[in-house]
Amino acid sequence: QVQLVESGGGVVQPGGSLRLSCAASGFMFSKYGLHWVRQAPGKGLEWVAVILYDGKNIYYRDAVKGRFTISRDNSKNTVYLQMNSLKVEDTAVYYCAKDSLEEAAGTNSFDYWGQGTLVTVSS
Amino acid sequence: DVQLTQSPSTLSASIGDRVTITCRASQSIRRWLTWYQQKPGKAPKLLIYETSFLQDGVPSRFSGSGSGTEFTLTISSLQPDDFATYYCQQFSDFPTFGQGTRLEIK
Numbered sequence: 528q529v530q531l532v533e534s535g536g537g538v539v540q541p542g543g544s545l546r547l548s549c550a551a552s553g554f555m556f557s558k559y560g561l562h563w564v565r566q567a568p569g570k571g572l573e574w575v576a577v578i579l580y581d582g583k584n585i586y587y588r589d590a591v592k593g594r595f596t597i598s599r600d601n602s603k604n605t606v607y608l609q610m611n612s613l614k615v616e617d618t619a620v621y622y623c624a625k626d627s628l629e630e631a632a633g634t635n636s637f638d639y640w641g642q643g644t645l646v647t648v649s650s
Numbered sequence: 651d652v653q654l655t656q657s658p659s660t661l662s663a664s665i666g667d668r669v670t671i672t673c674r675a676s677q678s679i680r681r682w683l684t685w686y687q688q689k690p691g692k693a694p695k696l697l698i699y700e701t702s703f704l705q706d707g708v709p710s711r712f713s714g715s716g717s718g719t720e721f722t723l724t725i726s727s728l729q730p731d732d733f734a735t736y737y738c739q740q741f742s743d744f745p746t747f748g749q750g751t752r753l754e755i756k
Contacts, residue, residue, distance in 0.1 A: 562745070572686075572694065572737055574745040590715060622693055634741045636684040638705070640693035 529553040536644030547608040550624030560626035561606040565619035656748035672740035
């Protein structure tokens with residue numbers, strides 16, 4: 528069965544860095560886009576970034592451009608989110624989510640999600 | 651960015667009720683709309699994709715309809731397991747979500 532397991536969250540000061548990982552299993556990892564979606568405490572869902580199946584097409588929401596970097600290692604079935612210059616407003620649970628369509632040129636529904644990892648940015 | 655507005659923000663209903671949640675888009679998204687259910691402390695769960703297609707394993711009491719800028723999620727007969735928060739999401743452009751509708755027990 529499909530599993531996505533995030534790790535790497537924690538408490539960091541403003542301006543600091545964290546690297547999140549999402550280990551995937553149960554599907555052909557190299558054929559699917561992978562997303563990061565976040566949810567601030569008590570708030571709604573917010574898409575953060577996607578890396579398409581080819582690893583070449585990458586997109587970010589404006590608020591994280593230049594600070595966050597998404598990458599994937601198909602040999603390890605893992606997607607990463609490097610977060611630099613963190614701000615208090617980046618505090619959230621970060622979910623890894625799998626795109627629903629194989630070898631898709633764009634984004635689609637998210638058919639599987641991890642359990643999330645909490646990132647807290649606070650002084 | 652495409653903005654999605656859900657209504658109502660909170661909905662109180664009883665077991666067996668038929669309920670409808672609306673999602674309006676700021677511009678046409680054709681049928682590129684998804685619905686998710688989220689329970690406290692859990693990840694969202696995909697219910698309906700491309701407006702009206704039921705994800706495998708989702709009960710048939712859930713249904714979706716719409717096109718363009720107006721969409722609805724209907725639960726035909728509420729069950730205890732359905733009390734949760736529901737989000738719509740569009741993928742006509744970079745993904746965006748509605749603000750959520752909390753479905754609570756009356």
